[in-house]
Amino acid sequence: MPGLLDTLLGQEPAVATLRRALAADKVHHAYVFDGPDGVGKEMAAFGLAQALLCERRGTTVEGARGLFGPEPPIVFPTTEACGTCSACTRSLLRAGEKRPVHPDLVVLERGLYEPSQIGRRTPETQDISVDQVRTLVLARAAFGPHEGRAKVFIIRRAEELGISAANALLKTLEEPGNRVHFLLLSSVPDRLLPTIRSRTQRLRFAPLPAATVAQILEKEGKSNEEALRLSARSEGSLARARQLGDPAATATRDEFVARARDALRQNSILPALAIAEEGKKEKAELGVLLDALAIAFAEEGRAAALDGDGADRAAVRFSRVLRATRELDRNASPQLTVEALFLELRG
Ligand SMILES: [Zn+2]
Structure with a gap:
């Protein structure tokens, strides 16, 4: 060995x-x-x-x-x-x-x-x-x-x-x-x-090459196709790729997106602040959650564009979430970033 x-x-x-x-x-x-x-x-x-x-x-x-x-x-x-x-x-x-x-x-x-x-x-x-x-x-x-x-x-x-x-x-x-x-x-x-x-x-330690991430995922039992798909979205992080490929984590992401949308509909600011607690999560995990939210807003925007209504709002929200993920990458405090993001998304 x-x-x-x-x-x-x-x-x-x-x-x-x-x-x-x-x-x-x-x-x-x-x-x-x-x-x-x-x-x-x-x-x-x-x-x-x-x-x-x-x-x-x-x-x-x-x-x-x-x-x-x-x-x-x-x-x-x-x-x-x-x-x-x-x-x-x-x-x-x-x-x-x-x-x-x-x-x-x-x-x-x-x-x-x-x-x-x-x-x-x-x-x-x-x-x-x-x-x-x-x-x-x-x-x-x-x-x-x-x-x-x-x-x-x-x-x-x-x-x-x-x-x-x-x-x-x-x-x-x-x-x-x-x-x-x-x-x-x-x-x-x-x-x-x-x-x-x-x-x-x-x-x-640099981000891993996508090919390396794919190679490890395949060793862990993912199909070649799945490994390539996940590694392409991994940003060089095996942890992130595993998260993306984990069904339990998928449920967590869906739940986060649902909670976030719900918090943005409420009059009270409290649900939005409660979401800022997610900032205590591991950064890789938080990044994956915010990506899921950005994707949800992007889809909302596409759907709204077909109806000709609300597409602008979704687009603004999408870009705000992206900006927050970039700030996280630049080592901003996760909790403050998420808090500021949700206050902004409400505005
Ligand atoms: Zn030894």
Whole structure:
């Protein structure tokens, strides 16, 4: 079984950078993996973590005694996780799990832990709390690896680190201790505190080529035709393509469009504001919802044009939704963008 890094498609420059660092034993102690959602940042982070934790990487194992004498020794490369040792298997996420079982691979994410696990009374609704950083990082980073080769912290949506959480991390990011690594993931790295940015090395992940998205979708069981159709609308994000091809997500989109239209018909502003809550969703997911709304307005416009009535309004709405999606792409705050959009659509 190959290492995870070896199976990552479409991110050759980033992977090559990581391999060079592994080969030279110069893996930086703190990276920001930045790029759109759903292009492989997280897979690369788990791949790098796996390589750092692998028990066999860069070693030579004596050959077993075979039927015809001793077999040649196996030499594991320094750039690759072996993919099969216990550390390698435990570094991977099992289906449906958001955390691996390896004690030296720690994942931080807003809301990932029960409040009581991180010494809180209330759930983390706004940001990654200082409590999470204290419990998971500060209490552990100082002691170095549990089992052996490294200790790795992966922070999902690192821009959600609260100010006090980020400040609590700074000292550790500066002097992380031997073989301790931080991998911060973000699709909006500009929103990281400058103090965090200056202490981390940035590694960019580009949108995936459509052909790569199609290739992965086919491997996942989509027909060639479906894979091509979805990849063409994916904007280089596998997450987005999967969303578009997921029947449950289709129901969610239909429901969102129905709710949005209903909110725009009401006199009260409250239903429209309630929709702004959708801004808390993952950005890839929100983008898909807004696209569905834009398509709905476009269809409304076409239908209205045939009747000769209301086509202008639909056209204006369509362009406003498109503008909101562009603002999201330019890293505007999702919640404020959706709120402003719905206030405008009502006007
Ligand atoms: Zn291994």
